[in-house]
Amino acid sequence: MHVPANEHDTTFAFAEIALSQIRALRQPATPRNFEIWYNYATGYNPVLNQTINAALQKNGSLSDSDLDQIYNTHIVTSRVSDRIDSIGARVLDEIEQAVAMIDAAAGSATDYSKDLAVTSERLADAGDRETLRAVLEHMIRGAKEMERNNKKLEAHLAASKKEIEQLQENLQIVRAESLTDPLTTLSNRKFFDLALGKAIADARANAEPLSLLISDIDHFKSFNDKYGHLTGDNVLRLVAIAVKQNVKGQDIAARYGGEEFVVALPNTGLQSALTVAEHIRRAVMTKELVKRSSGQRLGRVTISIGAATLRPHDTAAALIERADNCLYGAKRNGRNRVIGEADPEASPAGAAHVA
Helix, strand or coil: CCCCHHHHHHHHHHHHHHHHHHHHCCCCCCHHHHHHHHHHHHCCCHHHHHHHHHHHHHHCCCCHHHHHHHHHHHHHHHHHHHHHHHHHHHHHHHHHHHHHHHHHHHHHHHHHHHHHHHHHHHHHHCCCHHHHHHHHHHHHHHHHHHHHHHHHHHHHHHHHHHHHHHHHHHHHHHHHHHCECCCCCCECHHHHHHHHHHHHHHHHHHCCCEEEEEEEECCHHHHHHHHCHHHHHHHHHHHHHHHHHCCCCCCEEEEEECCEEEEEEECCCHHHHHHHHHHHHHHHHCCEEECCCCCCEEEECCEEEEEEECCCCCCHHHHHHHHHHHHHHHHHCCCCCEEECCCCCCCCCCCCCCC
16 A cells, blocks of 8 residues: 555654654553553544543553553544544435335325326216326336335345444443453443442442442552563463452452452352452462463462442542552551452551552
């Protein structure tokens, strides 16, 4: 494929800016990071640039969790929006074509009705057998033409119906993807925030308990730095599998960002929630990591989990904050443990977080 010289030079300039940013911030040159910085270099997504500039001004750098959040919020969401727009345009096009066919059929039906009126008059005036035959043949030709037009319309409408149904399925897939974390296939934060709000409303309406677990992989940054991001991604998948295996149908599990996972447990009190959390913790701890390429044993990964239960006047933010405080209480007290808000080790609000 021929690329114009000016476009070739421009894209390489953007690529060089992206790589220089990655190099300056000492980030791994992964496809995700390159795409973020390439978009930044183009300036086509001003909100992405504003987010990055604000984070750099505040912290001087971008953590892996920051990059993950930026990618999911500003790049993945943009792709989903483009795909939804594309599907919507195709649906509208199909509808317009169907309407045009219906209009054409309506016109044909009107013409046929007028022709029948004229033919009826001719029949009344027919004085001999030959004239009568000619009139009847004309009617038969008109009826066959109408039948052909109706069959064409029927076939086109059937095809349009099938195409629109397929587009609706595609739209459902795109919507599902927009609410799913691509790495772990768990729900993403956007979905979880919506689902937690509904779960809280349902718990109040039905006078049922609702508990929340927040987990974080212990020493994940060190593990990532030592073994690389591809191995780090496999650790995230491992934890996601452990979460999936220990939740049931009504539970809501999601990757909340970076190495944090959340589980909302409808109709579940604190003690039962602690049991679920303990099962997840043990499931993660019992899996030994092995690097496929070399067979190198990387040891075991552990997670810390905090648990809290909905109180009468809780907002979603208040419930999350208490579970988060318990999580960092678990971190502060040795990691690889579960702490509920009733435990004395639970971190008080505002306590310093432990990495």
